[in-house]
Amino acid sequence: MNQEIKKNSIIRLFNVSKRYNGKFALKDINLDIEQGEFILISGPSGAGKSTLLKVLYLAERVSEGHILIDGMNLARISSSRLPLLRRRFGMVFQDFKLIPNRTVYENVAIVLEAAGEKPDYIRKKVMQVLRTTDMDKKAKALPQTLSGGEQQRVAVARALVGEPSIILADEPTGSLDEKSARAVIDSIMEYHKKGATVLIATHNLHLLENAVRGINIEITEGMIKRTATML
Amino acid sequence: MSHFIKKALTDIRLNRFLNLVTIFTISLSILVASVFLLFFENAGRVIEAWNQGGRVMIYLKDNFTMDMMPELKDRINGLGNIREIIFISKDEALDRLKKEILFNSDFLRTLQENPLPDAFEIKMKSYSSLEEVEAFAQKIKEIEIVEDVEYGQGWLGKFLKIFTLFKITGYAMCSLFFLVALFITSNTVRLAFYSRKIEVEVMRLVGATETFIKAPFYVEGILQGFFGGVLGLVILLITYLMISSGLTQNLSSYIYFDIRFLSINTIILIIFISTFLGWFGCYLSLKQILK
Ligand SMILES: Nc1ncnc2c1ncn2[C@@H]1O[C@H](COP(=O)(O)OP(=O)(O)OP(=O)(O)O)[C@@H](O)[C@H]1O
Ligand SMILES: [Mg+2]
Numbered sequence: 137m138n139q140e141i142k143k144n145s146i147i148r149l150f151n152v153s154k155r156y157n158g159k160f161a162l163k164d165i166n167l168d169i170e171q172g173e174f175i176l177i178s179g180p181s182g183a184g185k186s187t188l189l190k191v192l193y194l195a196e197r198v199s200e201g202h203i204l205i206d207g208m209n210l211a212r213i214s215s216s217r218l219p220l221l222r223r224r225f226g227m228v229f230q231d232f233k234l235i236p237n238r239t240v241y242e243n244v245a246i247v248l249e250a251a252g253e254k255p256d257y258i259r260k261k262v263m264q265v266l267r268t269t270d271m272d273k274k275a276k277a278l279p280q281t282l283s284g285g286e287q288q289r290v291a292v293a294r295a296l297v298g299e300p301s302i303i304l305a306d307e308p309t310g311s312l313d314e315k316s317a318r319a320v321i322d323s324i325m326e327y328h329k330k331g332a333t334v335l336i337a338t339h340n341l342h343l344l345e346n347a348v349r350g351i352n353i354e355i356t357e358g359m360i361k362r363t364a365t366m367l
Numbered sequence: 368m369s370h371f372i373k374k375a376l377t378d379i380r381l382n383r384f385l386n387l388v389t390i391f392t393i394s395l396s397i398l399v400a401s402v403f404l405l406f407f408e409n410a411g412r413v414i415e416a417w418n419q420g421g422r423v424m425i426y427l428k429d430n431f432t433m434d435m436m437p438e439l440k441d442r443i444n445g446l447g448n449i450r451e452i453i454f455i456s457k458d459e460a461l462d463r464l465k466k467e468i469l470f471n472s473d474f475l476r477t478l479q480e481n482p483l484p485d486a487f488e489i490k491m492k493s494y495s496s497l498e499e500v501e502a503f504a505q506k507i508k509e510i511e512i513v514e515d516v517e518y519g520q521g522w523l524g525k526f527l528k529i530f531t532l533f534k535i536t537g538y539a540m541c542s543l544f545f546l547v548a549l550f551i552t553s554n555t556v557r558l559a560f561y562s563r564k565i566e567v568e569v570m571r572l573v574g575a576t577e578t579f580i581k582a583p584f585y586v587e588g589i590l591q592g593f594f595g596g597v598l599g600l601v602i603l604l605i606t607y608l609m610i611s612s613g614l615t616q617n618l619s620s621y622i623y624f625d626i627r628f629l630s631i632n633t634i635i636l637i638i639f640i641s642t643f644l645g646w647f648g649c650y651l652s653l654k655q656i657l658k
Contacts, residue, residue: 219576235565
């Protein structure tokens with residue numbers, strides 16, 4: 137399948153397995169993703185899509201195998217370097233993970249604050265990203281007062297604001313109707329065009345199939361079943 | 368830094384009730400501790416005053432002669448921080464006594480010989496504690512020609528023993544209250560931490576360092592400690608002002624007793640300790656949570 141050698145690989149997995157209590161969530165995955173690729177990870181619920189994303193940003197450690205991110209071996213990353221690794225990723229979590237009691241603005245700004253950016257830059261950049269996801273008018277709102285679609289757009293804004301080289305989005309259209317899903321995908325696509333690598337996990341392939349161009353990796357029961365190019 | 372302070376203040380505002388309870392508990396502990404300190408500082412000063420600023424009397428044996436004087440003076444001088452040595456011969460002493468107890472002069476006149484010893488009256492320089500005087504007196508006693516040394520050890524010593532007992536009780540109480548304050552702060556930080564579990568998780572996932580995550584909690588703990596300390600001292604000051612104005616007026620007719628508020632050094636120390644308490648409580652609970 138993936139026989140040709142890629143030159144600019146940014147994510148490489150070698151025989152990666154992940155077990156939860158002895159049960160495989162990922163089984164012997166080999167993957168080579170090039171800088172700037174757009175990847176759709178599809179498969180039924182429980183296939184291991186979220187797990188695949190989680191091992192990339194070290195929310196979970198692999199049980200076997202190795203992962204290289206931009207040449208860095210994840211097994212070797214010390215806890216003090218972990219934050220630096222994570223700043224390369226922009227993550228959209230399946231459950232959003234917005235901080236309650238913090239405004240939309242604060243939820244997005246936290247990425248830049250954590251990276252030690254200057255206040256002036258933070259203010260400008262956060263508002264700019266909120267505009268691209270059409271959430272700038274709700275900057276002062278609390279997450280619990282937003283609709284599901286709006287929360288998702290905040291989550292996407294937070295993933296983009298740090299200008300990461302890789303976007304990992306777990307069901308970013310999960311709770312959305314077709315129109316809002318389109319809007320969310322569009323803002324990610326927009327960012328992708330600037331050269332970012334994007335991985336989107338979804339069990340709802342047909343919603344995205346026609347919207348994006350890239351590679352679809354289909355997994356079932358923790359294994360890669362099929363890799364196809366979407367046009 | 369300002370970012371962390373802003374964050375901590377926001378959080379204190381969000382968890383107003385919890386933080387107020389914490390600050391209040393700390394201030395109570397500080398209040399108890401500083402009441403003791405106030406008492407000790409004043410009692411210490413009063414004792415010092417009663418001890419006449421370190422006056423020591425040295426009584427000499429009968430076989431003392433004037434030609435021993437220079438050597439003896441040198442020896443005494445070498446033993447401590449002495450401001451002044453006055454020799455009082457037995458005759459002088461008798462004269463003084465006669466003047467002091469005129470009404471009993473009949474009795475004195477019947478005396479065949481002077482029963483009083485030669486003596487030195489010594490005033491000590493930079494006298495700081497009774498222990499110092501005690502040590503000095505002990506060394507004087509070892510000189511052969513010295514019969515006895517007196518520095519008001521009798522009743523003052525007894526009083527000091529009670530005072531020491533009081534001091535120990537005070538220390539025990541302070542430690543107890545400090546422990547309570549420590550427990551409360553660390554508990555508050557723990558609660559604050561759990562109430563911000565999602566926030567901490569998100570911060571980790573978006574690449575915040577542990578320092579960045581912990582800093583607001585430390586700022587919060589330190590602020591709680593600081594404000595708790597200040598509040599405790601303010602309560603003490605108000606109570607002091609209310610009581611002392613009445614008390615001094617009532618008591619001043621009987622004894623010289625001027626109660627002073629804590630010295631600036633003690634105030635700084637107390638605030639420092641309570642701030643440290645806030646920090647330490649935070650340190651303990653974060654250490655426990657983030658293993
Ligand atoms: N923390 C965990 N502890 C135990 N088992 C887990 C854990 N996380 C995931 N699993 C299991 O691993 C398998 C893969 O889960 P994963 O969340 O990756 O699926 P998914 O493809 O993302 O599914 P969905 O489309 O429903 O999000 C599942 O069988 C799940 O039960
Ligand atoms: Mg999932």
